[in-house]
Amino acid sequence: MICPEDFFLSTERPKAVVSIQPDDQVFRGETVTLRCDIQGGGVSNWQYSWFKDGSSTAVSNEQQYSISSVTESHRGKYTCRGTETGTSRYSHTSDAVTLTVSEKPKPELTSSHKGAALIGNPVVLYCKLDQSAGWRFYWSKHTQSPENETKPETHSYTISSVSVSDGGQYWCRAGRGTPVYYTHYSDALWINVTGE
Numbered sequence: 001m002i003c004p005e006d007f008f009l010s011t012e013r014p015k016a017v018v019s020i021q022p023d024d025q026v027f028r029g030e031t032v033t034l035r036c037d038i039q040g041g042g043v044s045n046w047q048y049s050w051f052k053d054g055s056s057t058a059v060s061n062e063q064q065y066s067i068s069s070v071t072e073s074h075r076g077k078y079t080c081r082g083t084e085t086g087t088s089r090y091s092h093t094s095d096a097v098t099l100t101v102s103e104k105p106k107p108e109l110t111s112s113h114k115g116a117a118l119i120g121n122p123v124v125l126y127c128k129l130d131q132s133a134g135w136r137f138y139w140s141k142h143t144q145s146p147e148n149e150t151k152p153e154t155h156s157y158t159i160s161s162v163s164v165s166d167g168g169q170y171w172c173r174a175g176r177g178t179p180v181y182y183t184h185y186s187d188a189l190w191i192n193v194t195g196e
Contacts, residue, residue, distance in 0.1 A: 014039055016036055016082055018078065018079070018097045021033045021035075022176050023134060026070055027105060027181070028071055028101055029069050030069075030177065030181040031177055032099065033066045033067075034080070035065075036065075046084060047084075048063045048082055049082075049083065050062075050080050051078070052077070070101050076098070078096065079095070081093045104183060105174075105184065107127045108127075108186060109186035110126045110128065111189060112125075115192075116192040117194070118194060119162060120162065122158065122162070124157070124158050125157040125158075125172070125189065127157070127186065129155070135155075135174040135175065137173075138150070138173050139151075139171070139172050140173075140185070141168055141170050141171075167191050168191060169189070171186050171187075172186045
């Protein structure tokens with residue numbers, strides 16, 4: 001009888017590898033997906049097992065383990081392993097990935113211009129978000145309203161030649177993922193426009 005430990009005696013035992021979207025640092029309420037891929041071994045039919053914090057009890061048996069609304073309870077170290085379908089032969093366990101869950105972030109909105117902006121001059125607004133990656137940026141004027149947002153999707157918003165109508169309050173927020181997970185809105189920033 002061949003023991004599971006003797007799997008792939010003639011070749012190196014396959015290794016499970018974990019990938020995570022959108023990032024290993026996520027925010028409460030966000031959707032996160034962990035995917036388990038088996039590299040090498042020439043086997044295409046795998047059953048998957050996910051483990052958390054060293055437990056021997058699987059938290060999922062899907063190749064993609066999705067958590068639709070993460071909470072602090074989902075923090076921890078995750079590993080996966082593949083078992084060849086119909087056998088007791090299995091891959092190496094993956095390296096652990098650490099999932100951290102933080103409070104919903106709030107970006108900081110700043111301007112390239114200090115004081116009142118002169119008519120005709122350029123003004124650039126910057127939406128700063130320190131936490132992790134993959135964000136698109138959304139901009140609002142006068143009200144915090146999705147219907148009123150412009151979506152250049154970059155962290156800067158340029159008014160190339162400012163006019164009186166450009167004056168007022170501005171906000172920004174960021175979003176990522178599908179469905180889109182949004183940050184808080186930034187604090188309001190006033191743009192004052194003068195002709196002198």
